[in-house]
Amino acid sequence: MTETAPATAATTQRGTLFVEDTPVTELSEFPGNQFVLRLHAPKIATHATAGSFIHLRCDETIPMRRPLSIMRADADEGWIEVLFKIVGEGLRSLAGKKAGDKLNCIGPIGKGFVVHGKRPRTVLIGGGVGIPPMIFLAEQMLRQGHEPHPLVLMGSELPFPFECSESHMASHWLDQEAPASIRDLEDLGILNRLASLSGFAGAYRGYVTDLAKHFLGSLTAAELAQTELFACGPTVMLQAVSSLARQYDLPCQVSLEEYMACAVGGCAGCAVRVETPNGPAMKRVCVDGPVFEASQVFANH
Numbered sequence: 098m099t100e101t102a103p104a105t106a107a108t109t110q111r112g113t114l115f116v117e118d119t120p121v122t123e124l125s126e127f128p129g130n131q132f133v134l135r136l137h138a139p140k141i142a143t144h145a146t147a148g149s150f151i152h153l154r155c156d157e158t159i160p161m162r163r164p165l166s167i168m169r170a171d172a173d174e175g176w177i178e179v180l181f182k183i184v185g186e187g188l189r190s191l192a193g194k195k196a197g198d199k200l201n202c203i204g205p206i207g208k209g210f211v212v213h214g215k216r217p218r219t220v221l222i223g224g225g226v227g228i229p230p231m232i233f234l235a236e237q238m239l240r241q242g243h244e245p246h247p248l249v250l251m252g253s254e255l256p257f258p259f260e261c262s263e264s265h266m267a268s269h270w271l272d273q274e275a276p277a278s279i280r281d282l283e284d285l286g287i288l289n290r291l292a293s294l295s296g297f298a299g300a301y302r303g304y305v306t307d308l309a310k311h312f313l314g315s316l317t318a319a320e321l322a323q324t325e326l327f328a329c330g331p332t333v334m335l336q337a338v339s340s341l342a343r344q345y346d347l348p349c350q351v352s353l354e355e356y357m358a359c360a361v362g363g364c365a366g367c368a369v370r371v372e373t374p375n376g377p378a379m380k381r382v383c384v385d386g387p388v389f390e391a392s393q394v395f396a397n398h
């Protein structure tokens with residue numbers, strides 16, 4: 098069954114936001130209570146962009162929906178994928194679903210990352226459950242023929258919920274051996290590296306932002322002038338990325354996480370303070386974001 102979108106959403110995202118009853122087609126479990134869920138959601142798949150998310154009813158008995166970033170979308174086959182880590186009852190219930198179960202889903206929601214090409218060198222930084230939008234963005238850039246390919250840096254303290262292997266792509270800017278990479282991205286020719294303080298084999302031992310600092314420190318002034326950062330992850334990581342952007346004078350887009358009730362712009366429950374050219378303003382993370390310029394939301398970092 099497909100319904101029309103709620104009125105509040107229709108006014109902000111007319112014609113691109115859908116409510117679908119989406120059958121589960123696959124649910125894969127990874128260590129650390131992490132799951133990748135694939136849903137048959139043809140309309141959402143067609144309109145998803147990097148940084149957009151769904152608002153999912155995890156179970157009929159749980160009234161509040163949960164926001165989850167879209168990690169992959171295949172418009173031809175009509176599916177979307179999300180990656181989640183169980184926090185509380187909503188996602189625990191979601192983890193118990195089986196192929197064929199139907200979940201009511203609103204999406205794709207939000208203003209995602211904008212790749213404008215003014216700065217062709219791009220560094221994508223993802224932390225924890227902030228990794229999925231970075232995967233989407235990297236693969237989207239590749240499909241759109243963006244050159245050079247992005248560099249993707251990912252940090253996690255849980256085992257990475259992806260097939261990892263030793264990279265064959267050089268990273269001379271690293272001062273320690275850290276060859277682990279996500280196989281799917283490497284196979285696409287996207288250089289990527291992993292960071293963790295948990296001692297995973299082949300991962301850089303440190304914060305993902307330390308890894309980013311190594312890379313940025315290896316660039317010439319001319320290369321830095323061509324570089325832009327994109328990030329999604331915990332707020333403390335986004336603040337550190339924002340500091341790096343300031344230090345190296347780089348534009349930087351960040352995707353924020355906020356508590357969400359309606360997720361379609363109607364309740365203002367997700368509003369954050371943003372610096373605009375006309376002074377401070379309150380913006381709704383769900384429909385005005387979740388992606389913002391780092392300099393506008395972390396003015397002091």
Ligand SMILES: Cc1cc2nc3c(=O)[nH]c(=O)nc-3n(C[C@H](O)[C@H](O)[C@H](O)COP(=O)(O)OP(=O)(O)OC[C@H]3O[C@@H](n4cnc5c(N)ncnc54)[C@H](O)[C@@H]3O)c2cc1C
Nearest residue numbers: 163164165166180181182184185186187188226354355356
């Ligand atoms: C735009 C957006 C995209 C997101 N994408 C992902 C994703 O791809 N994968 C993923 O695993 N998680 C993602 N999250 C976070 C996820 O929505 C929350 O962790 C989830 O709602 C928790 O649900 P739960 O039922 O497991 O726990 P609940 O019982 O609902 O919550 C347990 C605790 O989690 C925290 N929490 C709940 N909701 C949020 C929230 N919206 N933001 C921050 N903390 C929260 C609170 O401390 C709460 O007490 C995203 C959040 C947003 C806003």
Ligand code: FES
Nearest residue numbers: 360362364365383
């Ligand atoms: S969650 Fe209601 S306006 Fe954003």
